[in-house]
Amino acid sequence: MAVTIKDVAKLAKVAPSTVSRVIANNPRISEKTKKKVREAMDELGYHPNFIARSLASQSTQAIGLVMPSSTDVVFQNPFFPTVLRGLSEGAHEKHYALYMTTGKTDNEILDGVTQMVQGGRVDGVVLLYSKIEDKVLMYLQERGIPFVVIGKPFKHVEEITHVDNDNFRATKEVTEYLIQLGHDHIAFVGGNLNLVVTVERLLGYEKALREAGISLNDEYIVHEEFLREGGQEAVRELLSLKVPPTALVVADDLMALGVLNTLDELGIKVPEDISIISFNNVLVSEMSRPPLTSVDINIFDLGFDAARSLIQKIENPKEPIKRIIIPHQIVKRFSCSFPNEERVFLPQKGTFS
Incomplete structure (x- = not known):
């Protein structure tokens, strides 16, 4: 019984x-x-029975997670398993379950969210991205569904609860770090320009160059997907330039791994020939050769605080709008050094002499 x-x-x-x-x-x-009751429950x-409780309270005790693209692409990047771990712990703390939806196109993602919300499967939603134009965000606003964004909203920032890093400041700082080492040919390898994080980091990079009196070179700005292949394509494009960069700001560790792989194939040494600094500080950055200098954006905390903030909104509709900024730190390893003025790049051979 x-x-x-x-x-x-x-x-x-x-x-x-x-x-x-x-x-x-x-x-x-x-x-x-509480202690006495929990001991009795354990004994x-x-x-x-959370399903029965949900039926009685008209609450699903579930949070919907909206991924930026299909899972076969998303889970190639270590960022997402880490942020999901934070979300899971934040939800578990309040006995909430997680319900994930995704799709290969923006319309498929919107359809999944619509079914999730209208089907009464979740009490609120976390967007694991922030796009410049996002039908999902607009839909949630129009329907009055509690939601939280991981990232800075492109519009109506003061009206949307979000958890983010100061990506502008972080990228300005890493670019300044390379400038202080003596680099003035610094390239930026960013992600999809429809993502607000890419725009914020690009602006920080440009600001640092302007303040240092370094002219902006459009050829030094390349955008690819946050994947290893994206880094490979980006670095080949940059190395084909008449005057290639001596340092790279790469917006993601997985992309930076692709950069390292390509440089190794071409016999170009890091940091002796070219310096690299990237973002996220996931295991990839520590185990790469050489270990990457990377910005630790505390990914777990992004997820944990997003889940906690959403549950607060669900349980108290009058909860004020919040902007939570998770701190970042530059973790210095062995991928950055002073520029080597004695080496001359030969683009047609893809080597240094």
């Missing part, structure tokens, strides 16, 4: 309603009582 709330209440010597409040983590219940092997 299944253990019920009444069985737990009897063992803990409390009312069944008290057990229900403990399961819901009601702040009005003392920690002493009896009682597990709350």
